[in-house]
Amino acid sequence: MRGISIKPLLHGHMDLDKEMLVTTHPDGFTTGDSPNFGNEMCVIPSVTYIIDHPQDGRLIFDASISPHWDREWLPEWQAAAPWTHTEQEIFENALKTQGIGPEDVDIAFLSHLHCDHAGNARLFNTSGTKIMMHDDEFRAAADRTEDENFFLRADYELPGAKYNLLPGDTEIMKDVFAISLPGHTPGLMGLMIHLEHAGTIILASDACYHKDSYEKEIGSMISADQEQWLSSMHKLKMLARCHNATVIPGHSHTTCQEGGEKCPLHGEDHVRMGGEYT
Numbered sequence: 001m002r003g004i005s006i007k008p009l010l011h012g013h014m015d016l017d018k019e020m021l022v023t024t025h026p027d028g029f030t031t032g033d034s035p036n037f038g039n040e041m042c043v044i045p046s047v048t049y050i051i052d053h054p055q056d057g058r059l060i061f062d063a064s065i066s067p068h069w070d071r072e073w074l075p076e077w078q079a080a081a082p083w084t085h086t087e088q089e090i091f092e093n094a095l096k097t098q099g100i101g102p103e104d105v106d107i108a109f110l111s112h113l114h115c116d117h118a119g120n121a122r123l124f125n126t127s128g129t130k131i132m133m134h135d136d137e138f139r140a141a142a143d144r145t146e147d148e149n150f151f152l153r154a155d156y157e158l159p160g161a162k163y164n165l166l167p168g169d170t171e172i173m174k175d176v177f178a179i180s181l182p183g184h185t186p187g188l189m190g191l192m193i194h195l196e197h198a199g200t201i202i203l204a205s206d207a208c209y210h211k212d213s214y215e216k217e218i219g220s221m222i223s224a225d226q227e228q229w230l231s232s233m234h235k236l237k238m239l240a241r242c243h244n245a246t247v248i249p250g251h252s253h254t255t256c257q258e259g260g261e262k263c264p265l266h267g268e269d270h271v272r273m274g275g276e277y278t
Ligand SMILES: [Zn+2]
Pocket: 112, 114, 117, 184, 206
């Protein structure tokens, strides 16, 4: 639709053993606790997206990592995926640089509740912002009695928050579709956005970590259900083909495409970090 824009914001990166991202049968891991294990390491960006819609307001896709991560995350999470960032890349500061405060955001859309995606949702618990996610994601999280598997209760137990829980695929703004892609977590959702110039963009979040997850269809040991993950990957590819879409993975600077010649961004394989899609 004419007038919609998507602006990617970079919030530093985590260092993670590649075996955690794209295999499910590692022999062991390279972490801060075992730095010499020798596996290949990935530098994975933390990215959120501001979506400005001419009729339906402003949405932010995901909420990155809490600046209090070093005292809130379990020690093993910190060792497995240490976060490096500048002061300006902290979510709240990056929004401020854009002239945006929590009260200027109509919808905070959480693809899922892992602590590197929901870490600043708490900024929106009193701003009147709708905190939107799949019902299954919220229910599964609410059933947890302790922090585990990269789910941190401080990220999603938000007194006063205005939750908006989706039952499945939904058009949440005109030409902006929440797409159900479970498997990585019970209720992961991506967004599919039809733009005037850039064509269709799909923000896949961790349903697709990076290009290898997409092209080789290799799941991650961090994902909760591998079979469900694979069927969501097939759904993602089907949508990408149907709409000649550009797929933006959850933790990559490189995009994935199925669309061939008709795809408006064919040949452009880097996320427009610091720029925008219109
Ligand atoms: Zn995740």
